[in-house]
Amino acid sequence: MGIKTGVDLDKLVDIGEWISQTLNRRNESRAGAAIYAKRPEAKTKETITKTESTPPSSDLLLISRSPSAATITLNNPAKGNVLTASMVQHLRSTMSSLSSDPTVQTIVLTNTGKYFCTGMDLSSSGPATSGTTKAQLQNLLSTFECVNSCPKTTIALVNGGCFGGGVGLAFCCDIRIVVGANQKFTLSEVKRGLIPATISKYVVREWGPALAREAMITGRPILASELFRKNVIHAIVETEEEGKKKVEEYILHLKSSAPRAVSQVKELVNAVAERKNETAEIEKVFEDMMKPSDEAKFGIGEFRKGIKEVDWLKWYREQGIGKSKL
Numbered sequence: 001m002g003i004k005t006g007v008d009l010d011k012l013v014d015i016g017e018w019i020s021q022t023l024n025r026r027n028e029s030r031a032g033a034a035i036y037a038k039r040p041e042a043k044t045k046e047t048i049t050k051t052e053s054t055p056p057s058s059d060l061l062l063i064s065r066s067p068s069a070a071t072i073t074l075n076n077p078a079k080g081n082v083l084t085a086s087m088v089q090h091l092r093s094t095m096s097s098l099s100s101d102p103t104v105q106t107i108v109l110t111n112t113g114k115y116f117c118t119g120m121d122l123s124s125s126g127p128a129t130s131g132t133t134k135a136q137l138q139n140l141l142s143t144f145e146c147v148n149s150c151p152k153t154t155i156a157l158v159n160g161g162c163f164g165g166g167v168g169l170a171f172c173c174d175i176r177i178v179v180g181a182n183q184k185f186t187l188s189e190v191k192r193g194l195i196p197a198t199i200s201k202y203v204v205r206e207w208g209p210a211l212a213r214e215a216m217i218t219g220r221p222i223l224a225s226e227l228f229r230k231n232v233i234h235a236i237v238e239t240e241e242e243g244k245k246k247v248e249e250y251i252l253h254l255k256s257s258a259p260r261a262v263s264q265v266k267e268l269v270n271a272v273a274e275r276k277n278e279t280a281e282i283e284k285v286f287e288d289m290m291k292p293s294d295e296a297k298f299g300i301g302e303f304r305k306g307i308k309e310v311d312w313l314k315w316y317r318e319q320g321i322g323k324s325k326l
Contacts, residue, residue: 077113
């Protein structure tokens with residue numbers, strides 16, 4: 001409009017980009033992002049900017065990033081990190097976003113407060129209808145399955161008690177680290193005349209039918225130490241700080257695990273464990289392995305050179321964006 005504002009647009013764009021990078025969040029200013037994208041210095045950052053954008057945090061979920069891992073923290077301690085509709089929806093969208101990011105190798109799920117998660121939100125008032133029941137069921141089922149089928153390695157750092165859906169959330173993950181041998185995992189739905197339907201698939205698969213049936217029927221708390229003896233909890237630590245160190249050990253170890261192969265291993269194990277087209281899945285994975293993929297070609301090449309630990313994150317970055325064949 002020809003009005004002098006005294007605002008230097010280029011410097012404003014610089015500040016906006018600096019804030020976004022410092023907070024590790026996407027630049028939400030369409031004008032600012034468009035102006036910055038035209039600059040030469042933006043081109044060198046293009047690949048990382050597109051692939052390492054971190055989903056935004058919220059009041060209920062805190063999202064943070066390290067070079068190869070993302071951490072999702074359930075953050076509603078006043079209500080025991082209960083699975084409200086909004087938390088479930090945000091968790092699903094966050095998992096989906098991180099699942100498609102090639103620079104994320106590991107996703108960590110943890111919590112603030114006394115409880116890891118106290119399960120489904122039963123506080124909503126009003127009569128249930130067929131429509132609302134189906135919507136709630138689908139919301140929960142799709143979220144648990146989003147965690148379960150995530151192509152990345154998922155780690156649950158459980159720093160508090162688990163009830164109902166919280167148990168399911170922890171046991172959708174690949175690796176479970178628990179703070180405290182006496183931490184409790186409780187399927188108490190039966191005491192309220194309810195059934196842990198939405199999480200049954202994951203709990204039965206991980207715990208085994210005998211323990212899962214007994215725990216669901218009695219509603220008794222199952223201690224972390226008991227689950228550790230069954231090898232379904234992979235580490236028990238004494239403090240939260242020790243838990244974080246154990247997570248870092250896993251993240252460091254997983255850097256040398258090929259991402260595409262990790263995804264296929266997860267699909268294969270789930271298919272065999274759930275007896276769901278396991279023969280077809282085995283054949284598919286074997287045939288794919290024998291082609292082999294660009295990832296496998298590189299990994300075999302490094303092995304023949306005597307390189308045992310491949311930096312897969314670095315290699316994927318060097319390949320650029322859009323390499324779907326990987």
